Amino acid sequence: MRNEARAAALFLAPALAVLGLFFFLPVVAGFALSLTDFDLYTLGDFHALRFVALHNYAAVLRSSLFWTALGNTLYFSLVGGPLTVAVSLGAALLVNARAARFKPLFRTVYFAPVVTTLVAVAVVFRFLYHPRFGAIDRALVGLGLPAIDWLGDPRWAMPAIILLAVWKNFGYNMIIFLAGLQAIPEELYEAARIDGAGAFRQFRHVTLPMLGPTFLFVGIVTAIGYLQLFPEPYVMTYGGPLNRTLSAVMLMYKEGFRWWRMGYASAVAFLLCLVIAAATALQMRWQERR
Amino acid sequence: MRRRAWTVLLHAALVAGGAVTLFPLLWMLSASFMTSGEATTFPPHLVPHAATLEQYRQLFLRLNLGRAFLSSATIAVTTTLFSLLINSMAGYAFARLRFGGRERLFGLLLAALIIPAQVGMLPLFLLMKALHLVNTYWGAILPSLASVLGIFLIRQFMLSVPQELLEAARIEGAGEWRIYRSVVMPLARPVLATLAILTFMTTWNDFMWPLIVLSDQRRYTLPVAMASLVGEHALDIELMMAGAVVTVLPVLVVFLALQRSYIAGLMAGSVKG
Numbered sequence: 001m002r003n004e005a006r007a008a009a010l011f012l013a014p015a016l017a018v019l020g021l022f023f024f025l026p027v028v029a030g031f032a033l034s035l036t037d038f039d040l041y042t043l044g045d046f047h048a049l050r051f052v053a054l055h056n057y058a059a060v061l062r063s064s065l066f067w068t069a070l071g072n073t074l075y076f077s078l079v080g081g082p083l084t085v086a087v088s089l090g091a092a093l094l095v096n097a098r099a100a101r102f103k104p105l106f107r108t109v110y111f112a113p114v115v116t117t118l119v120a121v122a123v124v125f126r127f128l129y130h131p132r133f134g135a136i137d138r139a140l141v142g143l144g145l146p147a148i149d150w151l152g153d154p155r156w157a158m159p160a161i162i163l164l165a166v167w168k169n170f171g172y173n174m175i176i177f178l179a180g181l182q183a184i185p186e187e188l189y190e191a192a193r194i195d196g197a198g199a200f201r202q203f204r205h206v207t208l209p210m211l212g213p214t215f216l217f218v219g220i221v222t223a224i225g226y227l228q229l230f231p232e233p234y235v236m237t238y239g240g241p242l243n244r245t246l247s248a249v250m251l252m253y254k255e256g257f258r259w260w261r262m263g264y265a266s267a268v269a270f271l272l273c274l275v276i277a278a279a280t281a282l283q284m285r286w287q288e289r290r
Numbered sequence: 291m292r293r294r295a296w297t298v299l300l301h302a303a304l305v306a307g308g309a310v311t312l313f314p315l316l317w318m319l320s321a322s323f324m325t326s327g328e329a330t331t332f333p334p335h336l337v338p339h340a341a342t343l344e345q346y347r348q349l350f351l352r353l354n355l356g357r358a359f360l361s362s363a364t365i366a367v368t369t370t371l372f373s374l375l376i377n378s379m380a381g382y383a384f385a386r387l388r389f390g391g392r393e394r395l396f397g398l399l400l401a402a403l404i405i406p407a408q409v410g411m412l413p414l415f416l417l418m419k420a421l422h423l424v425n426t427y428w429g430a431i432l433p434s435l436a437s438v439l440g441i442f443l444i445r446q447f448m449l450s451v452p453q454e455l456l457e458a459a460r461i462e463g464a465g466e467w468r469i470y471r472s473v474v475m476p477l478a479r480p481v482l483a484t485l486a487i488l489t490f491m492t493t494w495n496d497f498m499w500p501l502i503v504l505s506d507q508r509r510y511t512l513p514v515a516m517a518s519l520v521g522e523h524a525l526d527i528e529l530m531m532a533g534a535v536v537t538v539l540p541v542l543v544v545f546l547a548l549q550r551s552y553i554a555g556l557m558a559g560s561v562k563g
Contacts, residue, residue, distance in 0.1 A: 003466070004387050004388050004389065004466070005387075005388070005389040005390070007383075007387055007466035008383045008387035008388075008389040008392075010466075011380060011382060011387065011466075011470070012379070012380050012383045012384075014375075014376045014379065014380070015376050015379065015380035015436040016380070016436075018376065018432070018433070018435045018436035019399070019436050019438070021417075022410075022414060022417075022432055022433040022435075023402065023407075023433070024402070025410075025413070026409075026410030026411070026412075026413040026417060027405055027409050027413075029410070029413035029417075030409050030410050030411075030412060033412060033413055091307060094300065094303055094304050094307065095304070097300055099293075099296065099297045100300055100301070100304060101301070106307075107553070108546070108549055109308045109312060110307065110311055111549075111553065112311065112315065112545070113311060113314075113315075115495075115541050115545040116315070116495075116538045116541065116542065117494065117495045117513055117516075117537045117538050117541060118495060118497065118513075119495075119497050119513035119514075119516050119517050120512075120516055120533070120534040120537040120538045121314065121318075121534070121538070123516055123530050123533070124314050124315075124317070124318045124531065126520070127321075127527050127530070128314060128317070132330075133329060133330045135313070135317060135334075135336075138334055167310075167311070171311075172556075175553060175556050175557060176556075179557040224404065227406075228408060230408075230497075230498055231497045231513075234497075234517065235517050235520060249408050252408060252412075253498070253502075256411075256412045257415070257502055262412045262416075265412055266412050266413075269406075269408050269411075269412070272406065272408070272409075273405065273406060273409050276404065276406055280404055
């Protein structure tokens, strides 16, 4: 028995060392950093470091740029998240339909964007969104609609990024929904049919309630991922036009690694962390209530 | 008759969805074989008039993208190999070795899943700087050598390994390391394969940390190199598409070759890829 505990310590040591040194320690240090005035000068001379208590948080909360970034991030998450989940569920229902053929093929095709490199497909979408040569505007013009300057127009830049995110991510949630759909016992549908329920009412009263836990999982994972929006705007717009696609993580990146205002940037990171925790807790509460 | 119409409609929707999903990838591939400027001519066409490898030649000969490819491969392969070992050891210990505080420790790790990585990135950079690991492959590799998700995935699998099997090996006098190597690891092959693909893809596609820790162009990974090329070659559509192909193709090929165990692993563990 004691032998086993000693073996366990040895088996766990490498993983705990890596996680402790490169994850837990930095997270704790990040909080400490957010209470200091660490900036470019401190980077050269550590003795210049001063404790400033919650001053950074106050400064962040007073900055209109932070609220812009947070607003953009919430816009992306609150519109893009539900849209992604809806498309995922739609795709899962199509692929899972009893009459559907070539299911593995469609499943693979829909899943392919998930494994692609975000930076590379963001570059591809940059050109698909080109107002003159991009395929999307050509299609719009072909349909008799006006062309849109997707990434140059402050109103359309965020929707453009949302569409990319939906395309990139719906396949992942689709797989989770497929697992959820296949776990619903067939008898429930039979009972519903005997009670005279049509396809829509079966969906409403059997499928949706039975997918409850799946919705919770998909919702939480999507929200956590979307609130950390970064590579898409970095590659496609660099936060522009007019800061309309500047996300919270991007603000943290610019403040911390472009201007080396690391205390300030850490405060941004922790405020985002609070938003993510709140989004997770809210969804759990909401699921419990139903 | 109604059923038939429904079936046709269903497949029309499936095919339309597939076309929309594949279009960006197919266009990327097609444009990468065009001559410079061809993607921006009127009337528009989707297929190159005369396919050429000119863009790829430029990428590798003039822009040294081969170096970024090697960086990406080195980092992704090293991370995958070492993290398989480290995560599987920890996952095994959490599932099958008895020690005090086991569940509490595991719960603590799981709770860490909701903390976004960015929160620690600023101090992590300072730590790497202090260790003189900024701008080295190890700086990019070390933080990914253990992951809570990986440990979780292995642990769930190991729980299904019968305890009697391990006891039998112990009675025969095998040490814990021997049991892990000769009894447990061979059994765990399927989950190790899943984890290997997951880790490889995550590392290959990773952007933010390599962007921060690798500041020297000669060490850029493919995503970082792509992001910097966009700035300089924003108008060379065909060239950028070739770069995108080089970046995406390896993960896409790995996925297509091993997708069954990959998707099965996702469904079983419901882990983010």
